[in-house]
Amino acid sequence: MSDILDVDFCRSQFPLLAQTEADAYFESAGGSYVPQQVIQAMSHFMRDSQTQPEWPFAAAKRGKAQIDKAQKGIAALFNINPDELVIGPSTTLNAYVLSHALRPGMADGDAIVVTNQDHEANGGCWRRLADTGIDVREWRIDPKTGDLDPADLTPLLADGKVKLVAFPHVSNIVGSINDVAAITRQAHQAGAMVVVDGVAAVAHTLPDLVALDVDFYMFSFYKLYGPHLAMLYGKKARIDAVANQNHFFHDGNGAAMLNPGGTNYESAGAIGGILDYLDTVHDHHFDTPSNDPRSRAVQVYTLFQQQEATVMARFLAWLEARPEIRLIGRRESDPARRAATFSLDIPGHSPEALAIALAERGLCVGAGHFYGRRCVEALGIDPEIGVLRVSMVHYSTVPEVDRLTNALDALLS
Ligand SMILES: Cc1ncc(COP(=O)(O)O)c(C=O)c1O
Known part of the structure; x- marks a missing residue:
């Protein structure tokens, strides 16, 4: 039994993540990758x-x-x-x-x-x-x-x-x-x-x-x-x-x-x-079998959330050092309080231009209002410009976060 998610194992189940030289994917809130079990x-x-x-x-x-x-x-x-x-x-x-x-x-x-x-x-x-x-x-x-x-x-x-x-x-x-x-x-x-x-x-x-x-x-x-x-x-x-x-x-x-x-x-x-994937992750981490798919998945989600808390904390630590960036939502890495979906308003920088520059560096990030147009507008942000959105799930890693924040540091300096 393991109480830490084996992220490499999880990533090995996703063909788009298992490639060497895989892009770092921060657009899971738009659409997550699919594991081999789904394919x-x-x-x-x-x-x-x-x-x-x-x-x-x-x-x-x-x-x-x-x-x-x-x-x-x-x-x-x-x-x-x-x-x-x-x-x-x-x-x-x-x-x-x-x-x-x-x-x-x-x-x-x-x-x-x-x-x-x-x-x-x-x-x-x-x-x-x-x-x-x-x-x-x-x-x-x-x-x-x-x-x-x-x-x-x-x-x-x-x-x-x-x-x-x-x-x-x-x-x-x-x-x-x-x-x-x-x-x-x-x-x-x-x-x-x-x-x-x-x-x-x-x-x-x-x-x-x-x-x-x-x-x-x-x-x-x-x-x-x-x-x-x-x-x-x-x-x-x-x-x-x-x-x-x-x-x-x-x-x-x-x-x-x-x-x-x-x-x-x-x-x-x-x-x-999807269920087969959750079961595969379950069986890789736990030796206590369970006939109930929900209790198996709940165990797996506990591991997912720990990993998300880790990458969220890493990303938030970087944000602390960039006070000019407005983070929308809670500055917290507690998965019970926020999802690992971060929208950023960066004065003087176009989210779209940043997303293009990041894509050229193998970093997948979205920009715009993501059909939450009223929300973006209510936050005082021009919806035609929108936000830069960095979203992560359990397969996101600390080295990926570091790749992204280093690239952002270079682009914003
Ligand atoms: C929060 C939220 N609700 C609804 C939708 C729309 O989902 P669908 O594309 O299945 O219509 C999205 C899609 O991005 C979403 O992020």
């Missing part, structure tokens, strides 16, 4: 069962079995039931469909709370309901820190008209971890359901969705070492109450009502590879 699972599905998975013949049965196993495993990972999840094309589309599915259950004059911390995926679709008679209220970040203060939510809920609060678990710009359980309690006490965007959270923390008591929770698998596909969780009673968005004959058909167009089957099969 193999996708390839296996296409070789073994590339057909519609509902038929009685053998290839279809094999495909269905692969998808069902993957969905069961993913459901177990988040402590939910397989019939409470929708596997759709993207979080943006899942949220869009959900907004259409929930609107008929609301009356004109009912209210929805959105934040200006969210990625537009969990904002725009709700804000558009204003055109249909919904009162849309904005829960605003502190313009200095970028944080959301639950005390500012209280007056928005006071008149009892709010039916839904949409907010992020973690903002892809600010990086702070919002207290989902507490905010959910607050919303429920006011009679509102919650829709939580977990896209920027799930590579860093593994929420127990039942314990959090959320009504809906969304994330995209391509931020979790998987393919371009997304999960929408809804409590069973909430899903059963939506207005059907699928073909008329799917009315009353549970999660299918939220999945018009169905699922990309080969990608749905590939999701199982």
